[in-house]
Amino acid sequence: MEAVTPMQEVLDHINATIGQNPDRGKTASYIPDLANVDLNQFGIAVCLADGREFHAGDALTPFSSQSVSKVFAVALALGKVGDGLWSRVGREPSGLAFDSIMLLERENGRPRNPFINAGAIVTTDTYLAGSTPKEALGGLLRFVRDAAEDSDIHINDAVARGEMETADRNFALAYYMKSHGNLSHDPQLTMGTYCHQCAIDMSCVQLARAGRFLLGGVKGLGPRLVSKTRARRIQALMMTCGHYDGSGDFAFRVGLPGKSGVGGGILAIAPGKASIAVWSPGLNSYGNSKLGTEAMEALAKAQDWSVFN
Template identity: 60%
Template sequence: MGSIAAIVAEIAEEMRGHEHRGKVADYIPPLACVPDSKFGMAVVLHDGTVHVAGDADEPFSIQSISKVFALTLALGAVGDQLWARVGREPSGSAFNSIVQLETEHGIPRNPFINAGAIVVCDVLLGRLQPREAIGQMLRFVRMVAGHEGIVIDEAVARAEQDTGFRNMALANYMRAFGNVHAPVELVLGTYFHFCALSMSCRQLALAGRYLMDDGRTEGHSVISARRARRINALMMSCGHYDNSGDFAYRIGLPGKSGVGGGILAVAPGIASIAVWSPGLNPSGNSHLGQLALERLVHRTGWSVFEPRGG
């Protein structure tokens, strides 16, 4: 295996010239404007060294990757009580599907599909006002990333509010089943602001360190090691919607994608990795991001299914 710096640089160069780049999300207008030529990659190793390439320092809308951080906060607020309202199983359906909610009585399959993340926001609003919950999220991601400059893109949040009719339907449907308690407009406003977090690959990879290092960031405990392992397990099984099984098969790392083209992936005990390329595959996951991670794992042996020391 070559040096990580060389591997990251090689992959970024390979992605720059790749012909098939996927399709940029066009249903949220600010995302539709992002050129599909963009590609960034950042790898933060367990020893703290950071390797970046391409557009790794350009902020982008992390969208559903924020669901990992929202889940962390909700588990901190209510612990395992959360699982009475949200499941822990893969959905096998699109990220914004409403189909399963009827047969499963308003209980979303997992916290990483839109319906599940909306319930997670409702849980947080059981103790906080929307402004407080949004402030808590910002403080948390700034703390785990070690970057005070991380912001919420208000233009993206407004665009989500203007176009999020299916999310409104999901929230109202779950409210009808009694699984959303706060006023729907407040829950959705919080959810849209979480999705509008703007981070670079470098910041995102740094933010993922607590999931890589048994719940610690720079030696300080963020969550328990047990909780970090359980969040990683959910990322492995549910982090890519109806593409989660293929992601596990090809890459073999816990990960979470967003329709802004970002993916956060975790090699436990080894590295926290962020990639960004805005062109998506049909399941809403970054096409080049997945390809880059597949090549990274192939060249490093970082898959959790790879035998260690052999």
């Protein structure tokens, strides 16, 4: 059997090769504070199930988690209402862009899954129930901080304001769902909470640590925040829906459950083995990190990690 290359050596090689690729994609220009992020940044971090951690590149630099935050939001919403969430949002891939309204019109205001924007707005609306936006966001931040065992994780208010100012399409999704009775709060409240949720800043190291809650309850590794069954189901959604209309391509190339964000971050899980975070702010045509996807593919190949083994 071929020897497995030591993890730090793998990450250093990925940083020195893929991380320096001049073809880096484009930033999310429609969100003001993301448009001008330096494209030359690249970071990667791995938290192994045995407790060891490795990182390379700009892995300690905070970035906007954006839709990666939906992983934590859906865990919080499921903790609040359980499987009742699925009466309001589906579990199927959309096959369309993350902010598409087409399926909402066809399916009477019920989003296909909790990782496209419409589904994430419903998820936010769910965990907002019985709380003010400030209280709900405090609960979400506590969940993320507990998962990462790090209190130094915060919401970037400037990014949140910019998102609110450019959220016309998301407001349209919210009002359309409200018209079908699938939004419990005033869209202004839900959208304000949603935009702040997406503006949580984390570094690759913090995100990889936070993702450990999905490792299936590996003993002694981080707090147990969800059951093993729920962790599996969230990973199933990450595999089938976590990269929008590029989810099939990510599954084909990487073979691991993953969730991307337009800030350029990706969280991926090698079940029972590792939580992985990568960040490169340039996006591909699907709105997912271009070099991040390439780095995840290289890491999975180097370590022979795949759910299809």
